[in-house]
Amino acid sequence: MTEDNRARIGILTVSDRASSGVYEDRGGPAVRAYLEEVLTSPWEGISRTVADDQHAIEAALVDLCDIQECCLVITTGGTGPAPRDVTPEATEAVCRKMMPGFGELMRHVSLAKVPTAILSRQLAGIRGGSLIVNLPGQPKAIAECLDAVFAAVPMCIDLIGGPYLTTDERRIVAFRPKH
Amino acid sequence: MTEDNRARIGILTVSDRASSGVYEDRGGPAVRAYLEEVLTSPWEGISRTVADDQHAIEAALVDLCDIQECCLVITTGGTGPAPRDVTPEATEAVCRKMMPGFGELMRHVSLAKVPTAILSRQLAGIRGGSLIVNLPGQPKAIAECLDAVFAAVPMCIDLIGGPYLTTDERRIVAFRPKH
Amino acid sequence: MTEDNRARIGILTVSDRASSGVYEDRGGPAVRAYLEEVLTSPWEGISRTVADDQHAIEAALVDLCDIQECCLVITTGGTGPAPRDVTPEATEAVCRKMMPGFGELMRHVSLAKVPTAILSRQLAGIRGGSLIVNLPGQPKAIAECLDAVFAAVPMCIDLIGGPYLTTDERRIVAFRPKH
Numbered sequence: 021m022t023e024d025n026r027a028r029i030g031i032l033t034v035s036d037r038a039s040s041g042v043y044e045d046r047g048g049p050a051v052r053a054y055l056e057e058v059l060t061s062p063w064e065g066i067s068r069t070v071a072d073d074q075h076a077i078e079a080a081l082v083d084l085c086d087i088q089e090c091c092l093v094i095t096t097g098g099t100g101p102a103p104r105d106v107t108p109e110a111t112e113a114v115c116r117k118m119m120p121g122f123g124e125l126m127r128h129v130s131l132a133k134v135p136t137a138i139l140s141r142q143l144a145g146i147r148g149g150s151l152i153v154n155l156p157g158q159p160k161a162i163a164e165c166l167d168a169v170f171a172a173v174p175m176c177i178d179l180i181g182g183p184y185l186t187t188d189e190r191r192i193v194a195f196r197p198k199h
Numbered sequence: 200m201t202e203d204n205r206a207r208i209g210i211l212t213v214s215d216r217a218s219s220g221v222y223e224d225r226g227g228p229a230v231r232a233y234l235e236e237v238l239t240s241p242w243e244g245i246s247r248t249v250a251d252d253q254h255a256i257e258a259a260l261v262d263l264c265d266i267q268e269c270c271l272v273i274t275t276g277g278t279g280p281a282p283r284d285v286t287p288e289a290t291e292a293v294c295r296k297m298m299p300g301f302g303e304l305m306r307h308v309s310l311a312k313v314p315t316a317i318l319s320r321q322l323a324g325i326r327g328g329s330l331i332v333n334l335p336g337q338p339k340a341i342a343e344c345l346d347a348v349f350a351a352v353p354m355c356i357d358l359i360g361g362p363y364l365t366t367d368e369r370r371i372v373a374f375r376p377k378h
Numbered sequence: 379m380t381e382d383n384r385a386r387i388g389i390l391t392v393s394d395r396a397s398s399g400v401y402e403d404r405g406g407p408a409v410r411a412y413l414e415e416v417l418t419s420p421w422e423g424i425s426r427t428v429a430d431d432q433h434a435i436e437a438a439l440v441d442l443c444d445i446q447e448c449c450l451v452i453t454t455g456g457t458g459p460a461p462r463d464v465t466p467e468a469t470e471a472v473c474r475k476m477m478p479g480f481g482e483l484m485r486h487v488s489l490a491k492v493p494t495a496i497l498s499r500q501l502a503g504i505r506g507g508s509l510i511v512n513l514p515g516q517p518k519a520i521a522e523c524l525d526a527v528f529a530a531v532p533m534c535i536d537l538i539g540g541p542y543l544t545t546d547e548r549r550i551v552a553f554r555p556k557h
Contacts, residue, residue, distance in 0.1 A: 101477060101509070101538055102537045102538065105475075106475075109475065117280065117284075117285075117320065120306075121317030121320070124306060124482055125306075127479045127482065128307075128482075128486075134555075135529035136530045136534075136555075137479065138477070138479030138483050138527060139533065140479065141478060141479070146280050171315070172318055175318065176318050180280055180281065180282070197313075197315075296463075296466075298459060300496030300497065300498065301496055325459050330459070350493035350494070351496050351497055354494050354497065355497050358497070359460065360461075374493045
C-alpha cells in the first residue's frame with residue numbers, strides 16, 4: 021500500500037495558550053494517541069494549532085478539509101461557554117450539514133462523569149468529503165468522547181466518499197450494515 | 200362522521216431510487232402500516248414520493264402542509280450524512296419553529312440498536328398547523344422511531360389547532376394533561 | 379458584604395394570561411422559591427412578566443442582561459409548539475452562543491415523568507455576561523428542570539465572568555473542577 025492510500029486525518033488544537041507557546045498542547049497528542057490505538061487501517065495525522073479566534077479556526081478547518089483532503093478532522097478545545105470559546109461557531113460556519121447526534125451522545129456519556137458536561141457545546145458536521153468532530157480540550161475527556169462515537173465514524177466516512185477505515189475490535193467495533 | 204372530519208396525514212418518501220422507479224418504496228408503506236395499526240380516530244393518508252432534492256422536498260412539504268392541510272407529515276429517507284441526504288435541511292427551511300426533542304429521543308432509542316444511530320440527522324418542526332417529523336429510510340427503524348415519540352403527537356396536534364387524534368392504547372397511550 | 383456584591387438574577391415569566399392579569403403568575407414565584415432554597419451566596423431577584431410576543435420577550439431579555447446586569451436569567455413559559463409559544467426563538471435571537479446541553483438534559487429528565495416532554499423546546503444561551511435558561515411554564519416542571527442542570531450553573535457563571543455562586547449542598551452540589 022502506498023502512502024497515497026493512507027487516510028488523512030486532521031487534528032486541530034484550538035487554544036490561545038497552546039498556540040502562543042505558553043502551555044504545551046495536551047489535547048492534540050491525546051487525539052493522536054487515541055487514533056494510533058484504535059485505527060488498524062493506514063492513516064496519516066496532520067496536526068495544527070490555532071488560537072481561539074473564529075476566523076483562524078475556520079481557515080484551519082477549510083485547509084484541513086479542502087487542501088489537505090482529510091476525511092476526518094477532530095478538533096480539541098474551545099467548546100465551552102467562555103467568550104473566547106468559539107470552536108462550535110467556526111465549525112458550523114464551514115459545514116454544509118450538521119450531525120446533531122454526535123454532540124448529544126458525547127454530552128450524554130460525559131454527564132456520567134461530571135454535571136458540567138452540559139457546558140460543552142461540541143458538535144459535528146460535514147464539509148464536502150470531511151467529517152468534522154469537536155471534542156473538549158481536557159485530555160481525559162478525549163478518549164471518553166471518542167469511545168462514545170467512534171463506532172459510527174467509519175460508516176460515516178464511507179457515506180461521504182472517504183477511505184475505508186478499520187478499527188481494532190478489542191477497542192472499537194466499527195458498525196457497518198450488512199447488505 | 201363525514202370524510203371532512205378525517206385527519207389528513209402526509210407520508211412523504213424521499214428517495215432518488217424510489218422516485219425514479221428503480222426500487223420499490225418500502226418506507227412510505229411502513230409509515231402507513233404503522234398509522235393503520237396505531238390510530239383509532241378516522242384519518243386519511245396522502246402519499247408522495249420525491250427525489251433527494253432539496254427544492255423538490257420543500258415543495259412537497261409545502262403542498263402537504265398548506266394545500267392538502269395535513270396536520271401531520273411524516274417523511275422517510277434522506278436523513279443521513281451522504282451528499283444527497285437533505286431532508287432535514289428541507290424540513291428546517293419550511294418550518295417556522297423546530298422541535299428538537301423529537302430528533303434527540305429518536306436517536307436515543309435507535310442507539311440501543313445500532314451505534315450508527317448518531318448518523319441520522321432527523322428532526323421535527325412546525326409549519327402553520329402541521330407537525331413535520333423526519334424518519335430514517337430503513338423500514339425497520341420506522342416503527343422503532345415512531346414508538347418513541349408517538350405518545351406526544353396527539354397533544355402536539357391539539358396545541359397547533361389540529362384534529363383530535365386517538366390511539367389504540369394497547370399500542371400507544373397518547374398523553375394529554377388532565378385539567 | 380454590600381448590596382453591590384449580590385448576584386443579580388432575572389426571572390422572566392412569559393405568558394399572555396399572566397401579563398394581562400387574567401391569571402396569577404405561578405411560574406415566576408416557583409423559580410424564585412427554587413433559588414431561595416438552593417442559593418447560599420447573596421442574590422437579588424429581578425422579576426418581569428411579558429406577553430407571548432417575540433419582540434416583548436427579546437426586549438425584556440436585553441434589559442435583564444444588558445441594563446440590569448443579571449448573570450443569570452431564567453424564563454418560564456412559552457416553550458411549547460403552540461403558535462404563541464416563541465420564548466426559544468426570542469432567546470436564540472438575543473444570544474451570541476447557544477448551550478444545547480441544557481435543553482437536551484432538561485427534556486431527558488422530564489421524559490421520565492411525561493412523554494410530552496419532547497414538546498418542550500426550551501434552550502439556553504449566553505448573551506455577554508449572562509446565561510439565559512428557558513424553563514417550561516408548569517410550576518411542577520420548574521424544580522425538576524432546575525435540579526437537572528443547576529449543578530453546572532455556578533461554573534458556567536464563573537466562565538462568563540460573573541459572581542461566585544454557592545449552593546446548599548444538601549440540595550445541589552455545584553461542580554467546579556479542582557486545579
